[in-house]
Amino acid sequence: MKFLIGAALAAAAMLVAPLTAAADPLTYPALKTMVTNTGFTTNELGSTESPKFEATVKTESFNVPVGFEVTKSARYIWASASLGASKLTGDGALTALKRMTDIQPTSIWITSKGTLMMGIAIDNRDVKPDTLKFVMDKLAGDVAKTADIWQGAPAATSAAKTP
Numbered sequence: 255m256k257f258l259i260g261a262a263l264a265a266a267a268m269l270v271a272p273l274t275a276a277a278d279p280l281t282y283p284a285l286k287t288m289v290t291n292t293g294f295t296t297n298e299l300g301s302t303e304s305p306k307f308e309a310t311v312k313t314e315s316f317n318v319p320v321g322f323e324v325t326k327s328a329r330y331i332w333a334s335a336s337l338g339a340s341k342l343t344g345d346g347a348l349t350a351l352k353r354m355t356d357i358q359p360t361s362i363w364i365t366s367k368g369t370l371m372m373g374i375a376i377d378n379r380d381v382k383p384d385t386l387k388f389v390m391d392k393l394a395g396d397v398a399k400t401a402d403i404w405q406g407a408p409a410a411t412s413a414a415k416t417p
Contacts, residue, residue, distance in 0.1 A: 279328045279378040285386075289322060292383050294390075311394035315401065318394040324378065331381065333389050334373030335397050340364045341406030350403050357396040362404075370404055372397055 280288065282305045289309050290296055299321060300306030306323040321334045342350060342364070350362055360374050374389050 280324065280331065280381050281328075282324050285322060285324060285331060285381075288381070288383055288386060289390075292387050292390075309390070311390050313394050313398045315398045316394070318397045320390050320393055329378055331376040331378050332373055333376060333386075333393055334371050335393055337370040337372060337397065337404045340368050340370035341404070342370065346403060346406065350400070353400060353403060357399065360393060360396045362400075372400070372404075 286296055286307055289307075294309035294311075296307045296309050297319075298305075298307050300323065304323070306321050308319045308321045311318045311320055318335050321332075321336070323332050323334075324330075325332065354362065360372060362370070362372050364370055372393065374393055376385065376389055
């Protein structure tokens with residue numbers, strides 16, 4: 255009986271080991287390589303202490319620079335887009351909050367410097383190129399889908415309108 259239990263535990267350990275290895279989080283260089291290998295040109299944005307890069311995703315209405323960074327804990331990857339200086343007032347902010355259900359899990363926030371941001375946190379386990387491509391396309395689509403909220407009066411933004 256002890257032999258059967260030991261054999262079952264050994265077999266289970268052999269099955270779990272590859273799953274654990276496959277779930278290793280992406281490092282910053284591996285993330286950048288994956289985005290580049292997906293067909294995007296990347297531009298370095300961050301510093302050595304806080305590395306970040308961007309890749310531009312084109313929609314029918316916008317060229318959306320999507321920034322990527324791995325959190326310090328390495329548990330998440332942030333894909334984000336700057337929408338420029340926030341023009342949201344009370345009514346606009348309320349409208350943005352109400353529209354969050356249309357774009358979830360994409361989030362909208364305002365930085366301490368007043369920049370309106372939109373982004374998605376990706377669980378940094380077993381991330382594949384198709385996952386990153388999906389997130390990039392979703393975020394760019396959500397930027398376009400909510401332009402009526404964040405643009406306010408037409409002005410230059412980081413998500414520049416295509417000609």
